[in-house]
Amino acid sequence: MNKPIVITMTNHKGGVGKTTTASFAAFYLQKRGYKVLVVDMDMQGQARIYLADDPTTMDYSSLKNGDMVINQAREGIDLIQFGNNAIDLQYAGKTFVAFRKYLKGLDYDFIIVDNPPAYDTNSVMGTGLSDYVVIVSQTQRLSLESIERQLDSIEVAQKKGGSHTKLIGILQTLEDVRSKHDKKVIALAKKLYPEIMFNTVIQHRTKIKDMTYTGITDKLRADRKAIEQYDNFIEELLERIEVNG
Ligand SMILES: Nc1ncnc2c1ncn2[C@@H]1O[C@H](COP(=O)(O)OP(=O)(O)OP(=O)(O)O)[C@@H](O)[C@H]1O
Numbered sequence: 250m251n252k253p254i255v256i257t258m259t260n261h262k263g264g265v266g267k268t269t270t271a272s273f274a275a276f277y278l279q280k281r282g283y284k285v286l287v288v289d290m291d292m293q294g295q296a297r298i299y300l301a302d303d304p305t306t307m308d309y310s311s312l313k314n315g316d317m318v319i320n321q322a323r324e325g326i327d328l329i330q331f332g333n334n335a336i337d338l339q340y341a342g343k344t345f346v347a348f349r350k351y352l353k354g355l356d357y358d359f360i361i362v363d364n365p366p367a368y369d370t371n372s373v374m375g376t377g378l379s380d381y382v383v384i385v386s387q388t389q390r391l392s393l394e395s396i397e398r399q400l401d402s403i404e405v406a407q408k409k410g411g412s413h414t415k416l417i418g419i420l421q422t423l424e425d426v427r428s429k430h431d432k433k434v435i436a437l438a439k440k441l442y443p444e445i446m447f448n449t450v451i452q453h454r455t456k457i458k459d460m461t462y463t464g465i466t467d468k469l470r471a472d473r474k475a476i477e478q479y480d481n482f483i484e485e486l487l488e489r490i491e492v493n494g
Pocket residue numbers: 262263264265266267268269270291293295364365366422423451452453454455456457458461
């Protein structure tokens with residue numbers, strides 16, 4: 250696979266952990282020595298909250314690359330905020346092919362795309378411009394129910410010119426470890442989608458939510474303990490990418 254490898258975190262459902270997964274994926278890829286760009290397709294612009302060393306003062310015009318504004322979020326991780334760019338107008342309502350071409354021409358190892366919680370132009374674009382799509386799904390019956398629709402929407406993007414786009418897996422998130430409901434959903438999900446489901450299931454940890462105040466950090470042992478589950482996910486993801494070529 251030619252670098253940069255573009256991976257999109259998607260689900261039409263809101264609040265399932267797309268932004269958190271995208272941010273921790275960027276964090277652990279950077280820790281492995283890769284150069285990472287995060288493309289935030291969501292107007293809420295929340296990826297910077299986890300990633301920017303100081304999100305309140307992050308400069309939105311530090312570096313111009315063509316029309317696209319690329320900022321450094323932290324050492325080794327850059328960020329494009331869709332919604333703050335002149336280029337939005339250029340791409341709005343058009344196919345994602347040109348935007349993909351632009352991104353594939355940039356000098357990064359990985360580009361992580363954070364999709365919005367909708368089935369709209371931005372989310373189709375975010376899916377269709379990628380090499381690999383991860384469906385992020387909460388460990389709840391209603392989330393499981395909506396997976397078929399997520400699969401359909403990937404097919405739509407593929408038909409609209411995204412023949413390069415492959416589903417790489419489904420990541421289950423926000424598991425309440427004390428809940429029998431969640432355990433049942435995890436078991437059923439693995440039965441329904443045995444090949445696609447990642448073995449790693451991301452548990453709910455208050456430390457992770459707290460990192461929306463501090464930014465992602467692994468300085469303390471308690472931090473590492475809460476977030477290393479995302480490292481397991483990245484390991485699995487990289488293995489799958491290698492197998493897919
Ligand atoms: N594993 C986790 N443990 C604890 N809190 C989490 C975890 N994952 C996500 N959260 C929290 O849950 C909320 C929703 O997560 P997030 O913003 O990543 O979801 P999203 O799918 O991107 O939402 P949206 O659809 O609004 O873009 C956030 O407050 C986030 O900090």
